[in-house]
Amino acid sequence: MAASRTNNADSVILLFRRILLVCPAFTLVSYLLLGILFFYIAGQRGVLGVLLSGALSVFFMSSTVLSMIVAGKFRKSPLFLSALPLAVMSGWVAKIVVSLIFVFSLKNQMWFDGFAFFLCTTLICVGSLVIDTLLVLRSGVFDSI
Template sequence: MTSAPSSSSVILRMTLVWGAVITGILALVGGVIGYLVAGLTGLASALVGVLLAGLFLGMTALIILIAGRLPPGPAQIPTFFAIVLGGWVVKLVVFIVALLLLRGQPWIEPFVFFFSVLASVIASLVVDLVVMARARVPYVGEVDLPTSVDPSEGGPGGS
């Protein structure tokens, strides 16, 4: 018997799907604009910027989805936060290393790269906002509600 997916996993999956769609659109639009602004260097810069930002922003939702699959128990919450925090630290280190490796490359146009990353981050925030605003999240979690009591059995409201 499989349980219904939690509302947070549904939201995170929707975020991943829409984030991938927006990243694809931004790669296409950014690539064209980058090519018009700086030729092949601009095209490469825009594609690298959009894909790098999309990858790192999508990894957050993926890390939380993976950490959310932990079995219930006393160590579930600390382990969840350790996985999420560890994932963010790894992302930060890899992002800094990627920026250091890309800095000064002859095939990177800095302004095109910057604006493609900026557009990707803003688009990702808009996707997160829209997904959260449209999500149908219940006010209570997975709680078993009490069943109704027959008044003839002398329960609450009975004689």
């Protein structure tokens, strides 16, 4: 049982590393392309909308990294697989609260393009969810559970 738990914990850490490599690369390429696109569509306001969405995305990724680091501290613990969902869910709650504060503070601001912000944020969220899902399904983390 302990060997299975260790192998599963190692699989989770390997999965985290893959996610931490693929998601930032996807995000960087996407924001570069979206920045160019919205520069031609909405000018400076479009680029500012993309940059604000990028700032929110950086917060999302850094909080994900932080929750993975915290969860990784308990890697050798028998409670690792139980503590992992707690760390992930705590990160989600923090992301929701901060993003709501961020969005409501930007409401009715005219110096950036709200459509560019919304579209970029939505595309990156959906894209990173698809990447995370594909990596989890291919990782074999849940094979021994």
